Amino acid sequence: xxxxxxxxxxxxxxxxxxxxxxxxxxxxxxxxxxxxxxxxxxxxxxxxxxxxxxxxxxxxxxxxxxxxxxxxxxxxxxxxxxxxxxxxxxxxxxxxxxxxxxxxxxxxxxxxxxxxxxxxxxxxxxxxxxxxxxxxxxxxxxxxxxxxxxxxxxxxxxxxxxxxxxxxxxxxxxxxxxxxxxxxxxxxxxxxxxxxxxxxxxxxxxxxxxxxxxxxxxxxxxxxxxxxxxxxxxxxxxxxxxxxxxxxxxxxxxxxxxxxxxxxxxxxxxxxxxxxxxxxxxxxxxxxxxxxxxxxxxxxxxxxxxxxxxxxxxxxxxxxxxxxxxxxxxx
Numbered sequence: 001x002x003x004x005x006x007x008x009x010x011x012x013x014x015x016x017x018x019x020x021x022x023x024x025x026x027x028x029x030x031x032x033x034x035x036x037x038x039x040x041x042x043x044x045x046x047x048x049x050x051x052x053x054x055x056x057x058x059x060x061x062x063x064x065x066x067x068x069x070x071x072x073x074x075x076x077x078x079x080x081x082x083x084x085x086x087x088x089x090x091x092x093x094x095x096x097x098x099x100x101x102x103x104x105x106x107x108x109x110x111x112x113x114x115x116x117x118x119x120x121x122x123x124x125x126x127x128x129x130x131x132x133x134x135x136x137x138x139x140x141x142x143x144x145x146x147x148x149x150x151x152x153x154x155x156x157x158x159x160x161x162x163x164x165x166x167x168x169x170x171x172x173x174x175x176x177x178x179x180x181x182x183x184x185x186x187x188x189x190x191x192x193x194x195x196x197x198x199x200x201x202x203x204x205x206x207x208x209x210x211x212x213x214x215x216x217x218x219x220x221x222x223x224x225x226x227x228x229x230x231x232x233x234x235x236x237x238x239x240x241x242x243x244x245x246x247x248x249x250x251x252x253x254x255x256x257x258x259x260x261x262x263x264x265x266x267x268x269x270x271x272x273x274x275x276x277x278x279x280x281x282x283x284x285x286x287x288x289x290x291x292x293x294x295x296x297x298x299x300x301x302x303x304x305x306x307x308x309x310x311x312x313x314x315x316x317x318x319x320x321x322x323x324x325x326x327x328x329x330x331x
Contacts, residue, residue, distance in 0.1 A: 024050040025070055025094050031107040031196045032092075033234045037085040038113065041078045044094070048074040053097040057081065059090040059108075070096060083110045089238020107200060111234035117223070119321030120247040121273040121309050126301045129309040130276045131246065132285075133184060133222065133253075134159040138167045139281040145177055147286060151293040153303035155179050157280070158222040158244075161186035161206040168213045175214060180305035182220030183210070183241065190224050191232035199232050203239055220244050220306055244306055245321060247274040252282030259284040263291050270296075273322075275306065 025046045034040025042057065051072040057065040057079065066081035087110050094104040132144065134157055141157075148155055157174055159181055164171050174181060185191065186205045194202065203221075210218045221241040223232060233243045248269050251257045262284045270276055278285055293303065314326040 024048075025055060025096055026104050027092075027094070027106045028076055029106065029196060031109060031200045031235065033109045033111070033196060033231050034083045035113040036083050036087060036110045039080050039082050040108075040110075041080045042092070042108075043076055043078050045076045046070050046074060048072070050096050055079075056095040058093050058095055059087075060093075065092065083108070089235075089240075107235070107238060109196075109231070109234035109238035111230060111237065115230060115233050115237075116317045116319065116321045117228055117233060117243040117245045118275075118310070118317055118323050119245045120275055120323070121311060122322050122324045123273040123309070123311065126272050126299075127304050127309055128270055128272065128274055128276065128296065128301055129306045130155045130278060130289075130303055131182075131222070131244070131306060132157045132278050132280050134163045134280045135188060137281060138163070138170050140286060141167075141170055141174070141280045143286055144280060144289065145174065145179075147289045147293070148179070148303075149177060151289075151297060151303075153293055154305050154308070155303060156182055156220065156244075156306040158182045158184040158220070160184045160188050160224075161209050164206070164209045164213055171213055180220070180307055181210070181214070181218065182222055182244065182306065183207070183218040184222050185224045188224040190227045192227055192229040194232075196231060196235070199235050203235060203241070207239070242310065244275065246277035249277045250282075250288065252285045252288055253279035255283060257284065259287050262288045266292055267295065272301070273309065275309070 025044055028043040028045050032040065032042055050070045053070050054067065055070050056067050059065060066079055068079055071077045089110060090108050091105050092108050093100055130153065132155060134141065157179060159171065171181065183206045186202045189202070191199055207217050210216065217240070219241055221236040222244050226245055228243065236243050248266060250262050250266050252262045266276055311323055311325055315323050316326050317323050
């Protein structure tokens with residue numbers, strides 16, 4: 001996973017606070033999204049002072065993405081270039097006549113076409129990941145941690161930003177007990193309804209809170225309500241966060257679901273490599289765990305975090321959201 005993106009995100013967000021442009025050429029938007037190996041379009045703005053001068057877009061390592069010239073006169077214009085393959089995200093800067101402009105760095109989120117969220121992992125070594133979504137209330141989190149400790153299970157908690165703000169010590173305890181935390185947006189707004197700028201700011205806020213409370217950034221992201229678009233997946237991955245959904249929804253978060261239904265939905269379906277969705281506030285969560293954990297352990301299954309479940313090395317995600325090790329001829 002990529003590191004150091006929190007500082008870069010802060011830089012991106014600071015651009016929005018600039019009241020007066022110090023540079024002749026700037027990006028119109030704070031972030032852009034495109035597809036690896038395909039042409040994408042970036043919109044620039046100029047006050048006309050450097051009209052006709054050579055212009056370059058470069059990534060954070062100084063590689064030139066495109067060379068053109070500044071338009072004549074004041075205005076906005078589009079430049080297009082092919083995003084390098086294998087580049088999930090870069091910071092772009094504008095250079096005019098060889099000099100870097102003052103307030104001109106933005107995030108370019110690049111995704112494969114099409115890009116899928118991970119719903120399960122192709123493995124047969126009897127490993128399963130139970131995950132818990134957490135909103136504002138800590139609810140039954142402490143009880144859940146005690147049950148997990150009882151059976152030696154390690155899990156992943158996807159928390160929203162407000163949950164971290166309201167329960168910083170509990171968040172630290174989750175990690176201290178050997179579990180993993182992932183991001184679940186700042187306040188559970190569904191990402192497809194947001195603009196690129198709003199999505200970037202959402203990731204920045206929760207990343208900053210993770211840094212503040214845990215001292216490190218987040219590497220997993222679960223879309224609120226499971227609703228995701230190509231844009232939030234691309235932005236999340238550009239910031240080093242893999243996009244995780246689930247294989248089986250236990251429905252423990254539904255008030256009209258019975259305990260038996262929750263248990264059977266998991267027992268009858270969950271197998272090696274699966275990701276199970278539960279919630280910290282579920283009516284039957286504790287009782288279901290008390291049945292499911294020993295039942296799977298008896299069959300020699302191991303409960304691991306999502307990061308431990310994911311495959312390492314060169315992988316791909318198929319149309320069903322299953323992560324595989326890359327083959328010579330992946331689909």
